[in-house]
Amino acid sequence: MGHGSDVHRFDSDTPCRLACLDWPSSPGLAGHSDGDAAAHAACDAMLTAAGLGDLGANFGASRPEWAGASGEALLRETVRRLGETRWRVVNLSVQIIGERPKIAPRRAEAEKAMTSVVGAPVRISATTTDGLGFTGRGEGLAATATALLYSVPA
Ligand SMILES: Nc1ccn([C@@H]2O[C@H](COP(=O)(O)O)[C@@H](O)[C@H]2O)c(=O)n1
Numbered sequence: 001m002g003h004g005s006d007v008h009r010f011d012s013d014t015p016c017r018l019a020c021l022d023w024p025s026s027p028g029l030a031g032h033s034d035g036d037a038a039a040h041a042a043c044d045a046m047l048t049a050a051g052l053g054d055l056g057a058n059f060g061a062s063r064p065e066w067a068g069a070s071g072e073a074l075l076r077e078t079v080r081r082l083g084e085t086r087w088r089v090v091n092l093s094v095q096i097i098g099e100r101p102k103i104a105p106r107r108a109e110a111e112k113a114m115t116s117v118v119g120a121p122v123r124i125s126a127t128t129t130d131g132l133g134f135t136g137r138g139e140g141l142a143a144t145a146t147a148l149l150y151s152v153p154a
């Protein structure tokens with residue numbers, strides 16, 4: 001099992017990509033990549049479960065080839081690297097923490113998008129922080145994730 005988390009601040013000059021979907025009614029998330037905090041938390045959870053380091057070690061901002069990378073591209077490459085070391089994903093649980101975008105109306109769509117990239121069930125919950133902290137003030141968005149993997153015998 002592995003755990004991941006990520007935070008990105010809102011940037012209204014950027015389109016919002018989250019959980020491998022576009023969210024036209026929400027400001028975007030700033031980052032070296034597309035800022036998809038849900039995808040990044042999921043990558044961290046899978047990488048750490050497999051003992052392959054973390055997001056920064058694999059796709060760090062010092063690697064120009066990942067500048068502007070989509071969450072989908074990072075998820076796909078993470079799953080490929082897992083496969084190379086004989087790890088498979090059993091399932092992933094992702095929680096998005098923030099006031100917006102509202103996830104519940106598009107939960108099924110977001111789960112389907114992430115599931116199709118990961119190739120294993122991805123389930124998504126969302127919560128606010130009751131107006132508290134940077135998420136409550138609408139300054140940014142956080143996500144956490146838990147991944148369960150299994151190791152294919154050699
Ligand atoms: N970005 C979000 C945040 C929350 N939700 C949904 O609202 C429910 C209530 O949130 P509380 O923080 O008040 O408990 C939560 O369970 C989610 O279903 C959401 O869709 N998007």
Ligand SMILES: C[C@@]1(CO)OP(=O)(O)OP(=O)(O)OC[C@H]1O
Pocket residue numbers: 006007030031032033034035036040055056059060061066067068069
């Ligand atoms: C994804 C990467 C690389 O493009 O950039 P960011 O979009 O800044 O994301 P973050 O989760 O802060 O760190 C990981 C980076 O390696």
